[in-house]
Amino acid sequence: MADFMREARLNRAFVKLADTLTDDFDVVDLLQNLVEQCAEILDTQAAGLMLLDGLGELQLVASTSEETTLIEVMQLNAGAGPCVECFTTGKPVTVGDIERSGDRWPAFRLEAMRQGFKSVHATPMRLRGQVLGALNMFSIHVGELVAADVAVAQALADVATIGLLQERGSREKTLVAAQLQQALNSRILIEQAKGVVSESAELTMDEAFAALRKYARDHNLTLTTAATAVIDRSVDLGSRVGAKGEAGSHV
Amino acid sequence: MHDSKNDFVVAEPTDLCLPFIDDLGVTGVSIAVFGPRGGQSTICSSDAVAARIDELQFDLGEGPQWATLKTGVPTLVPNVSTGTHDSWPIFAASIGSLHVGALFAFPLLMGAVTVGTVGLYRRTAGALNPRHMEIAVTLASALTDVAVRHAIAGADNEGDGESMVTPAMRREVHQATGMILVQLDTTGTIAYSRLQAHAFANGRTVQDVARDVVSRHLSFRSLPE
Numbered sequence: 001m002a003d004f005m006r007e008a009r010l011n012r013a014f015v016k017l018a019d020t021l022t023d024d025f026d027v028v029d030l031l032q033n034l035v036e037q038c039a040e041i042l043d044t045q046a047a048g049l050m051l052l053d054g055l056g057e058l059q060l061v062a063s064t065s066e067e068t069t070l071i072e073v074m075q076l077n078a079g080a081g082p083c084v085e086c087f088t089t090g091k092p093v094t095v096g097d098i099e100r101s102g103d104r105w106p107a108f109r110l111e112a113m114r115q116g117f118k119s120v121h122a123t124p125m126r127l128r129g130q131v132l133g134a135l136n137m138f139s140i141h142v143g144e145l146v147a148a149d150v151a152v153a154q155a156l157a158d159v160a161t162i163g164l165l166q167e168r169g170s171r172e173k174t175l176v177a178a179q180l181q182q183a184l185n186s187r188i189l190i191e192q193a194k195g196v197v198s199e200s201a202e203l204t205m206d207e208a209f210a211a212l213r214k215y216a217r218d219h220n221l222t223l224t225t226a227a228t229a230v231i232d233r234s235v236d237l238g239s240r241v242g243a244k245g246e247a248g249s250h251v
Numbered sequence: 252m253h254d255s256k257n258d259f260v261v262a263e264p265t266d267l268c269l270p271f272i273d274d275l276g277v278t279g280v281s282i283a284v285f286g287p288r289g290g291q292s293t294i295c296s297s298d299a300v301a302a303r304i305d306e307l308q309f310d311l312g313e314g315p316q317w318a319t320l321k322t323g324v325p326t327l328v329p330n331v332s333t334g335t336h337d338s339w340p341i342f343a344a345s346i347g348s349l350h351v352g353a354l355f356a357f358p359l360l361m362g363a364v365t366v367g368t369v370g371l372y373r374r375t376a377g378a379l380n381p382r383h384m385e386i387a388v389t390l391a392s393a394l395t396d397v398a399v400r401h402a403i404a405g406a407d408n409e410g411d412g413e414s415m416v417t418p419a420m421r422r423e424v425h426q427a428t429g430m431i432l433v434q435l436d437t438t439g440t441i442a443y444s445r446l447q448a449h450a451f452a453n454g455r456t457v458q459d460v461a462r463d464v465v466s467r468h469l470s471f472r473s474l475p476e
Contacts (some may be wrong), residue, residue, distance in 0.1 A: 054396030071422065167264055180390045188362035188399075188425050192439060195429020195465075205465070231363045231429065231439055 003042070006041060010152060013037035014159065026222030028186045030163045031062035038156050039064050042149050044137040048074040049160065050083060051133035051180050058087060059134065061187045066209045074136065082107035084086065086122035092133045093122045096144035100222045123153040125161045132180060134160060135243045168244045186245050193227035200238030211237050267394060268297040274386050275379065276372040281305040283316065283396045284359065284367035294397065300349055305370055307345050314342040316368040319356040323365045323440065328354040329378040352376035359398040361437035362425060397449040427461035434471040445471060467475040
């Protein structure tokens with residue numbers, strides 16, 4: 001039964017991801033959907049996707065929450081943690097019990113524990129022998145992912161990779177780099193838009209992101225398009241959102 | 252940071268210019284980024300003429316690269332000798348002796364903020380074809396991170412920009428830019444330059460000031476112009 005349920009969820013997830021790959025697909029939307037589906041299907045409480053930037057650093061482009069604390073732990077993970085190990089080796093890394101991970105990644109271990117995470121799994125995003133990033137899942141339960149789950153995580157990460165690069169389908173390295181860059185730059189745009197919404201509607205950054213997303217969904221726009229409209233002030237979410245806090249409750 | 256063998260990473264500044272020459276059939280390239288002091292710093296020039304074109308524009312405060320900085324979109328001058336040059340008369344007069352046929356400028360974008368420009372020149376006149384336009388935009392976007400790092404490097408650690416800025420801090424910088432944009436009712440590029448200028452004037456890092464803005468300890472509404 002549980003398997004059947006998951007099968008159904010998984011199918012739905014792939015259909016939803018395939019949907020995002022249509023005409024005016026937005027890479028940030030795709031990755032945002034992916035991390036959410038991933039957390040749901042694999043019954044983990046938080047997920048985040050890191051991509052390699054032009055300076056060789058891993059940057060968080062999508063996560064299940066915009067809370068600063070989660071972002072912190074994701075970045076520590078990418079600095080010295082299972083994520084960077086997954087990235088450098090190109091292989092999945094599972095840490096079934098973070099508390100017992102010893103002193104391999106002290107800062108990461110401490111922060112993850114402080115936030116109540118007990119286990120973490122990192123799946124590489126690979127393209128023809130190159131690693132472009134990693135998909136990370138955090139759980140509040142101790143235990144490694146079973147083989148079937150590892151395969152599911154890899155399948156989802158592969159979809160993300162294809163989605164990320166399908167637009168031009170190019171084999172040229174510069175173009176691959178530029179595709180990654182486009183995703184990272186969209187993320188910057190979204191951060192700037194969060195600032196605009198936060199300031200004009202007096203919302204927290206988290207609420208501002210929720211308001212931006214809701215606006216994009218309600219108007220059938222990509223997140224990037226919505227962010228651009230907010231930044232060039234052709235849309236004012238401040239007046240739409242109204243009272244403080246309202247945006248957050250619609251998520 | 253980590254021992255990556257990944258060859259997507261662009262390393263040497265001088266290498267940054269080369270793809271433009273190889274792929275676009277232009278003669279020379281220079282890449283300028285707007286640093287913490289609000290002034291430009293040229294991160295690479297492929298030859299002396301490219302360097303001179305760059306230098307002239309920033310000395311005079313006009314030219315195609317300035318236009319691109321203001322608008323955030325490419326500025327194309329396919330034929331320098333017959334062009335009108337209304338927006339850059341002094342610059343146009345000054346490059347007469349350099350025998351330049353065509354000039355093109357492309358923005359380096361950090362979200363909605365223009366943080367630098369790529370200037371291209373060709374000895375012969377003629378437009379970039381659509382494919383070249385697309386490649387130029389693509390190549391410019393691949394430079395964004397280098398530009399961003401230069402742009403966010405704090406005034407007090409200029410020259411040491413390699414070590415300072417963590418990705419998490421950058422998020423706050425972008426969020427603060429959005430907030431300042433509203434506070435001053437202006438564009439992203441100007442909001443960001445105000446943030447930089449404030450950091451520089453107070454001997455603080457951009458990310459430090461950004462954190463104060465995001466936590467609402469500092470508002471640019473209440474700052475003197």
